[in-house]
Amino acid sequence: MxxxxxxxxxxxxxxxxxxxxxxxxxxxxxxxxxxxxxxxxxxxxxxxxxxxxxLFAGSEELQRRMVDALTGAPRDAEPMDAITIALLAAAELFADRRDHSRRRQAVIAATPELREREFIKMASLVTAFTEALRQRGVEPDTASLAAETGIAVFRVAFERWVTGPEDADLADVMRGTLADLSELTA
Structure with a gap:
């Protein structure tokens, strides 16, 4: 070629x-x-x-989309409702990238250096979510907890999606993971 x-x-x-x-x-x-x-x-x-x-090109686009969705959430949305909107925006980005996501995840899981880089990427998302929530008027400790929780949900849901059945929809997996979290905290 x-x-x-x-x-x-x-x-x-x-x-x-x-x-x-x-x-x-x-x-x-x-x-x-x-x-x-x-x-x-x-x-x-x-x-x-x-x-x-x-493997990490596009991280900025993911963060931008998620933060834009969070900041664009209705003003009266509770912090976790705004986080949910951000998570669902990420699901849209990955809708047609499942095969690539699976292969990428396998490479990252097999390489400690890449797992560390992925962890840093997730920490950056937490920081961006925390700041976006604070700008919405959420108290700092609550903003931090909601952001950390949201990214934990994202990570768990993403792993479930890449290892799950072929017909799984990431948005549905995100909603299911959020429902699991609600059951844990009930």
Whole structure:
């Protein structure tokens, strides 16, 4: 495939995911990914900072969407209701990305360095949620607790979704996980 072919970033993502599955994250180099995608390493670095970024590109978009949904929630929404709106916005983003999400999750689960990066991403979401709730007038301790709880629900629901039945809908899994939380706290 020539370097002029369109969607180099998409080809690089697919090549990386295939190689990570075949030889592991640590056993895969940027040169391997570029070669499989039919581009140069230089082209790789035009799209991604490093080979980890292939898995985490889009984190900013996820955070933006979730925070926008939270801040756009009705003014009279309780903190967890606003969080629910944010979680459902994330579900929309992942609606047609299940296969990619499954493969990505498997690579992350197998690599301690990537699990740490995922943890940092989740902590960033907690911070953003906390700030958004505080801007809505929620007391700081309550905002922090709601944000932490919301991201815990997101993580559990996402794991249930990627390991669940093929026909599972992430929004439904999120709602089910929130219902489980309500039962725990009743």
């Amino acid at each position: 020539g370097r002029w072919e369109p969607d180099a970033a998409g080809r690089l993502r697919e090549a990386a995911m295939a190689l990570y599955a075949e030889q592991g994250f640590d056993g895969t180099t940027v040169a391997d990914i570029a070669d499989r995608a039919g581009v140069t390493a230089r082209t790789f670095f035009r799209h991604f900072v490093d080979k980890r970024e292939v």
